[in-house]
Amino acid sequence: MGYAKIHAVGLIGLVGHNVTVEAHIDRGQPRVVLSGLPDTVLGQARDRVRSAVVNSGFQWPDQRIAINLLPAALPKHGSSFDIAIALALLVASRQVPVELCEGLVPIGELGLDGQLRPVRGVLPALMAARETSAVTAVVPPENLREASHVEGIRVRGARSLRALVDGLAGGGGDLLEVPPSLDDPLDFEPDIADVVGQDSAKRALEIAAAGGHNMFLVGPPGVGKTMLAERLPPILPRLNDEEARDVTAIHSIAGALRDDEGLVRRAPFQAPHHSASMAALVGGGLGIARPGALSLAHRGVLFLDEVPEFRRDVLDALRQPLECGEISINRSMGVVRYPARVQLLLAANPCPCAAAQAMDCECAPAARSRYLGKLSGPLLDRIDIHLTLEPVSRAALLDEPDGVEHSEAVAGRVLTARRAAAARWDGAGFGAVSNAEVSGTRLSRHPWRLPRAVTGVADWMLDSGRITARGYHRILRIAWSICDLAGRERPDKDDLAEATGLRLGNNL
Ligand SMILES: [Zn+2]
The missing domain is CATH 3.40.50 (Rossmann fold)
Structure with missing residues (x-):
């Protein structure tokens, strides 16, 4: 006779839900009943946990065992409940003192040999776990670094079920600590300098990066469309x-x-x-x-x-x-x-x-x-x-131009332009958005409306039906990005002209 419960987390998409794993051991015909909407993988947990428990040197209780995952209505999937199930069983059968599992969230799959194996979604799972009474999470070593990015919960690793139990019994000192974090390689590869010629395409890519603009590239095979596309992420700002x-x-x-x-x-x-x-x-x-x-x-x-x-x-x-x-x-x-x-x-x-x-x-x-x-x-x-x-052209390919620009320099300009745009639109009450996210209606109204002397050609194209109102708004948005790259306050006539060319591109 014995009962135990262990804290765990189930994921629906990116959202973690707290789950309680209960184990109840009773006299009766030896068998295992698993309930609480398990999917197929979870159903196989029964066999994995039994082998892992036995191969870790623990006893498998030859009694009636009920394992239940709560809340029952929450769909659960995957193998990340294995360790919680094993611990609940070991506590219920009095092989592990209940005090060792207080405030603990174990996440991970068990191999038949009792080793802990990595699972997906540890980061969002622990973000949900820290909203509860959990103070310590134990994960497989491969998931340690990912788990360490969740603040407000202590994270430790264990290689096996035996190492986990021994580590908890020893006060946690023997559990694995988070490895020192690797510096994010702040490189700018692949480098835009690898693209030979195509100066106007590189310029368009920089403007797209500065304003967050979507872009359509049309050209024959081998002209470098993929090469250019791959060089957009390195010139975009780092994620906060x-x-x-x-x-x-x-x-x-x-x-x-x-x-x-x-x-x-x-x-x-x-x-x-x-x-x-x-x-x-x-x-x-x-x-x-x-x-x-x-x-x-x-x-x-x-x-x-x-x-x-x-x-x-x-x-x-x-x-x-x-x-x-x-x-x-x-x-x-x-x-x-x-x-x-x-x-x-x-x-x-x-x-x-x-x-x-x-x-x-x-x-x-x-x-x-x-x-x-x-x-x-x-x-x-x-x-x-x-x-x-x-x-x-062949000439451009053979020509080695001086002062070819690298992505690092472009990324610097893009970052400055993005910050200028975000500060401007945030100050206007639109939020810290990029130029591509500002509605065209806002751009064509006071105080963002540009003087006729600047928008003249675009106005004429709109009035004569050569472009639509949406197209007109896109030209305005691109012009703001060009102006941000140049570090100016407001787009001028040349910015509008360049923006118009970028908008019309292959429609000309
Ligand atoms: Zn053709």
Whole structure:
């Protein structure tokens, strides 16, 4: 006869829910009953825990054992409850004193040999645990660094169930401590200096970075679209603490975090292939939905190369999250929400034959215009900058220009511009947002409205129907980014002219 309960955490998406694992040992036919909505993996916990307990030198009680996970209505999944189940059993069978487990949250999977194995989602789980009476968390060694980013809870590691129990019995001194944190390599790789020629494309990339603008790159294969896209994250500002914790939590749940990785500080980069499924792109999967590339790119860059080749329904699924910065995924087990605030980079060949030189194109004119026309208006509506890339001439390739600029210098200007914009819009009561996030209506009203002498050409284009009101607003937003990069107070006529060129790009 015996009863024990151990604290644990269940995750629904990024949200941790506190769970109590109860064990009750009773006289009766030896068997194990597990209740509380377990999924298949959790159901197998019974076998894992039994082997781990026995192989760690403990006794398996040959009695009737009931394991219950509360609250019963909360869907639970995965193997992270293993250690809590084992400890509850050991306390209930009086092999471990109950005092050792007070204020303890154990998280991790058990191997059959009794070793602790890493699990996903430790960071968001511990963020929920610290809201309770928990004072100490014990996790597998591989999860230690990730766990250490949660403030307000002591974090220790253990290699095995035996080491965990011995460590607790010895006052915790033998448990593993958090390894000294690795410095985030503040490098700026891949370097924009690797891109030869393409000066106007590099300039557009810098403006996109400064204002958080979405961008559409059109150009023949081999012109460097992917190379450019990969060089956007290093010139974007580093994530602040809150952003870094959110991004790290998402990567942790997706199993995309390396053991030695600290908080993700660099803007993420995701480049899903055009054959990617709906689940891979926006999130999904069986049971409780996992984040897709869209959420893995949160606070960073989502790059869709060869965008006309993506499935239409997959692209359409991006529209709503791009609007609200969040994706909701409905599953039988409930709705899961993941953040999805991304900077979108689209790229396409000018036509289906993808000839390297325009003169080699074999496409019929109708096929050419249909190709990019396949992209839905609402998606292109989210794009501020349109950029057409031309092949670099042989002369430019061979020419070694002096004073080629590196990403570090560009990143410095981008950071200054971002700060100027955030301070300005925050002062105006819009929040510390980027230029791309400010509504066009606000920009065209007092006190942000620019004088006619500055907006003249754009006004004329709007009045004559050459651009839409939305297009006009995009030009204003880009112009503010150009002005921020130059360190000026207000956009001038030249800023408007450059912005207009970037807006019209391949529509000219
Ligand atoms: Zn063609």
